[in-house]
Amino acid sequence: MGDNGSPAGKPGAKRRFRIWRGDENGGDLRDYTVEVNEGEVVLDVIHRLQATDAPDLACRWNCKAGKCGSCSMEINGKPRLSCMTRMSTFTEDETVTVTPLRTFPVIRDLVTDVSFNYEKARETPAFAPPEGVAPGDYRMQQVDVERSQEFRKCIECFLCQNVCHVIRDHEENKPAFSGPRYFIRAAELDMHPLDARTDRREYAQAEQGLGFCNITKCCTEVCPEHIKITDNAIIPMKERVVDRRYDPLVWLGSKIFRRGQEPQSTAGSAGKESVVHSGVRQVGVHSHGGGSGDPSAEVQAQKGVNWHREVPHPTAPAVDASGKLPLTELTFDRAAAPSPFGDDVTFPLPPEHLNFAHPSQDEKH
Amino acid sequence: MTSTAMRPRGTRARAAIAARTLRTDRWWLAPLLTVVGLTAWVAYATVRVFMHKWYWVESYHYLTPFYSPCVTDRCVEGASHFGRFLPGWWIVPDAALTLPFLLLFRLTCYYYRKAYYRSFWLSPPACAVPDGHTTYSGETRFPLLGQNLHRYFFYAAAIISLINTWDAILAFHSPKGFGFGLGNIILLGNVVMLWAYTISCHSCRHIIGGRLKHFSTSPVRYRAWTFVSKLNVRHMQLAWITLGTLALTDFYVMAVAAEWIDDLRFIN
Numbered sequence: 001m002g003d004n005g006s007p008a009g010k011p012g013a014k015r016r017f018r019i020w021r022g023d024e025n026g027g028d029l030r031d032y033t034v035e036v037n038e039g040e041v042v043l044d045v046i047h048r049l050q051a052t053d054a055p056d057l058a059c060r061w062n063c064k065a066g067k068c069g070s071c072s073m074e075i076n077g078k079p080r081l082s083c084m085t086r087m088s089t090f091t092e093d094e095t096v097t098v099t100p101l102r103t104f105p106v107i108r109d110l111v112t113d114v115s116f117n118y119e120k121a122r123e124t125p126a127f128a129p130p131e132g133v134a135p136g137d138y139r140m141q142q143v144d145v146e147r148s149q150e151f152r153k154c155i156e157c158f159l160c161q162n163v164c165h166v167i168r169d170h171e172e173n174k175p176a177f178s179g180p181r182y183f184i185r186a187a188e189l190d191m192h193p194l195d196a197r198t199d200r201r202e203y204a205q206a207e208q209g210l211g212f213c214n215i216t217k218c219c220t221e222v223c224p225e226h227i228k229i230t231d232n233a234i235i236p237m238k239e240r241v242v243d244r245r246y247d248p249l250v251w252l253g254s255k256i257f258r259r260g261q262e263p264q265s266t267a268g269s270a271g272k273e274s275v276v277h278s279g280v281r282q283v284g285v286h287s288h289g290g291g292s293g294d295p296s297a298e299v300q301a302q303k304g305v306n307w308h309r310e311v312p313h314p315t316a317p318a319v320d321a322s323g324k325l326p327l328t329e330l331t332f333d334r335a336a337a338p339s340p341f342g343d344d345v346t347f348p349l350p351p352e353h354l355n356f357a358h359p360s361q362d363e364k365h
Numbered sequence: 366m367t368s369t370a371m372r373p374r375g376t377r378a379r380a381a382i383a384a385r386t387l388r389t390d391r392w393w394l395a396p397l398l399t400v401v402g403l404t405a406w407v408a409y410a411t412v413r414v415f416m417h418k419w420y421w422v423e424s425y426h427y428l429t430p431f432y433s434p435c436v437t438d439r440c441v442e443g444a445s446h447f448g449r450f451l452p453g454w455w456i457v458p459d460a461a462l463t464l465p466f467l468l469l470f471r472l473t474c475y476y477y478r479k480a481y482y483r484s485f486w487l488s489p490p491a492c493a494v495p496d497g498h499t500t501y502s503g504e505t506r507f508p509l510l511g512q513n514l515h516r517y518f519f520y521a522a523a524i525i526s527l528i529n530t531w532d533a534i535l536a537f538h539s540p541k542g543f544g545f546g547l548g549n550i551i552l553l554g555n556v557v558m559l560w561a562y563t564i565s566c567h568s569c570r571h572i573i574g575g576r577l578k579h580f581s582t583s584p585v586r587y588r589a590w591t592f593v594s595k596l597n598v599r600h601m602q603l604a605w606i607t608l609g610t611l612a613l614t615d616f617y618v619m620a621v622a623a624e625w626i627d628d629l630r631f632i633n
């Protein structure tokens with residue numbers, strides 16, 4: 001690739017780029033002219049810029065194979081993976097504009113803080129093991145898991161979360177709306193043949209904000225894994241909510257035939273514990289912030305898993321006084337790389353700060 | 366003291382990008398075509414529904430879907446399967462029993478919702494193009510919460526499709542008994558497309574099998590679901606095709622009834 005004299009293209013042609021440079025205090029689009037070779041993708045060009053004109057251009061990437069979901073950015077206004085956007089899709093005289101994702105706070109240049117998504121992930125109840133089946137004895141038929149498997153293809157690039165106008169254009173909806181990536185998670189588990197929870201649809205409606213979605217399908221349009229997010233996850237989840245709440249025939253059928261496949265449960269039904277929490281047997285406060293400093297939650301955490309506790313955030317590197325990662329050891333206060341866990345974290349961590357629950361701890365209490 | 370870069374504290378600034386969208390393609394084309402297409406169709410349908418004539422071809426028993434079943438007292442005998450019990454005021458559509466449901470069926474259809482939210486309501490006009498509104502609550506409150514009633518209208522539409530099928534069968538008629546002409550092909554084609562559209566509905570896909578947790582225990586419903594899923598992928602196309610076939614069928618019946626053209630007859 002890129003050999004001089006390759007037959008099909010003009011190796012080393014100069015192309016114009018506009019790249020957003022800046023941080024949370026502001027920034028602007030800067031013009032660059034950079035060499036582009038046959039077969040290259042936008043990420044290659046960004047790497048060339050880092051090697052030439054803009055050594056301090058920040059960008060996130062890992063695999064360059066469209067599988068890690070790190071290199072999400074907006075190219076000519078469209079949310080895309082930069083490692084999967086071929087330069088051949090642009091005409092030679094076209095200026096390619098590259099900006100960071102717009103929906104999340106910017107850290108620097110093309111790097112954004114996507115922790116919103118991890119908070120929403122933590123809030124989504126995990127797989128609930130079926131009763132009476134020991135781990136290792138799980139058996140499923142392919143036709144039963146097929147639908148869930150489509151959603152397992154997700155690479156968590158958060159392009160769908162970024163494009164969704166519910167939060168992209170309305171920041172104030174962020175607390176109430178989990179976003180398409182977590183709707184497919186809810187659908188994946190609700191359709192999972194062995195998942196024991198029966199309240200996922202109520203959860204999707206009451207806690208994830210399924211009703212905010214107006215099925216305009218932008219998430220589906222941008223998904224690099226071609227997951228049919230709207231058709232196969234969001235609309236089926238909306239229909240499942242309708243089952244419980246609005247459909248007279250289904251209601252009649254379940255009364256007459258006492259069908260087993262749709263266990264009765266409604267969010268907030270009397271005499272039930274809160275059905276929308278991920279903890280074991282807990283009715284605690286629900287936090288959209290992803291962490292609560294609430295002491296009663298801490299007490300509950302001793303009894304079971306409480307995913308909403310404040311725990312040390314993993315992979316948070318140390319930054320200097322300006323809030324940025326130090327570029328060189330000269331400008332840093334120590335002669336070594338910063339700890340990936342943050343330099344203010346010491347090991348071993350106190351056990352009570354770990355979000356761990358032994359499977360049989362409930363029996364001891 | 367060091368702090369960490371990733372810790373979320375309050376609302377932090379997004380990248381300051383002045384342009385509302387940086388898209389360079391013709392993203393406005395699809396919403397524009399939707400507005401033009403839907404407006405034209407609704408205009409045609411409104412004119413036709415309140416015309417109150419040229420809906421029935423006596424000699425071949427062609428009945429346009431816009432007047433089926435005809436239930437007002439100005440209806441001709443053959444077009445009214447269910448009696449003529451409504452007053453024939455100008456404002457009352459002759460198919461007052463079915464048209465409201467068909468309208469609501471399409472209005473709450475998941476595809477049409479996408480189409481008009483994007484084009485008429487600009488929420489959003491296209492992906493990564495800003496919403497035309499400052500606040501947004503989606504389908505969480507009245508009146509848009511009512512979109513959840515789509516399933517009721519699906520049941521109604523399935524019944525109405527049966528009536529349309531019946532109309533298409535009755536139309537194999539001529540003054541001499543059995544008859545078959547170009548109008549029959551148009552009526553039949555319309556009915557087939559209406560069924561395809563109705564069956565490909567997302568609510569139908571859900572009811573027929575999508576709501577099951579275990580496909581393996583219901584093989585028949587699984588196969589039905591697979592079939593509906595295949596059609597469902599084409600739901601958007603079917604939505605537009607049926608608008609086309611409905612208008613075409615109606616126009617053909619109108620043209621024959623008004624004697625602008627003669628029906629091309631194959632048999633009798």
Ligand code: SF4
Pocket residue numbers: 160163164165166179180212213214215216217218219220229230234
């Ligand atoms: S279909 Fe729903 S979740 Fe997906 S982008 Fe549109 S509003 Fe957001």
Ligand code: SF4
Pocket residue numbers: 069153154155156157158159160161180181184219222223224225226227229
């Ligand atoms: S669903 Fe698709 S767009 Fe969304 S995070 Fe997963 S891979 Fe990315």
Ligand code: FES
Pocket residue numbers: 061062063064065066067068069070071072081082083084
């Ligand atoms: S670098 Fe991994 S997806 Fe682009």
Ligand code: FES
Pocket residue numbers: 470473474475476477515519562563565566567568569600
């Ligand atoms: S008719 Fe379009 S989704 Fe039901």
